[in-house]
Amino acid sequence: MNKLKERWEVNKNWQLIFLLMGIVGLGYSSYKLSLVFLKDYHIGFIFLLSVIIFYILLLITLKIFDKLKDRWDVTYRWELISIFLVFAITGSSSVYVGKPIIKLLGITKDNLSGFAYWTLYIFIGFVFYQILLVIFGWIFGQHKFFWNFEKKMLRRLGFKRFLGE
Structure with missing residues (x-):
């Protein structure tokens, strides 16, 4: 041991x-x-x-x-496992959160084209993925890593002014 x-x-x-x-x-x-x-x-x-x-x-x-x-500048090897777990849980959770939101908005495959439906579905999942990533990162004790990860991603997407930069 x-x-x-x-x-x-x-x-x-x-x-x-x-x-x-x-x-x-x-x-x-x-x-x-x-x-x-x-x-x-x-x-x-x-x-x-x-x-x-x-x-x-x-x-x-x-x-x-x-x-x-x-x-990733991680101090301990076991932290890598917690980081991978956060990525896995967040990916699955964003899909589960996205489904009810799509239904709540009244968006179905019948009232939208397949392309528009899947584009909205992926966009909503992506938004919730970003939020859940920081939340699950905090729960697993990796808030600092995931907050820096989020800031880097938002910078790449062009949201610098929302970060105060």
């Missing part, structure tokens, strides 16, 4: 929750991917392929972590 804490630069036991959540998420993703390939096969084959995919995804993730730790 000490070796695990040392490798991931965990100082307090509560930080291990991010490692656990990352492993569970990676395992679930591996299982779902193996079902795509082996939907009608025996559970043993599915489990074996899940383990193989898990190992491959773990290697890829660790390579990505090494590159992003320096680029």
Whole structure:
């Protein structure tokens, strides 16, 4: 356990929750991917392929972590997991928040062309994504990282005057 804490630069036991959540998420993703390939096969084959995919995804993730730790100026490796979790949760949540807003506005595929409907749907999802990113970043203890991330994105979109610059 000490070796695990040392490798991931965990100082307090509560930080291990991010490692656990990352492993569970990676395992679930591996299982779902193996079902795509082996939907009608025996559970043993599915489990074996899940383990193989898990190992491959773990290697890829660790390579990505090494590159992003320096680029994102993150102090601890476990923080990268919390950042990835925030991105994942925010992406899913923005879709769930966007659906009721579209319905509330009375926008359907029947009263708009497909292009206009999907353009509005993506725009509304994008707006809520920006808001939820900062909120979930705060919940996961990464407010500073995501607030800087948001400011950088808003600058690129041309909203400099709203940032006081």
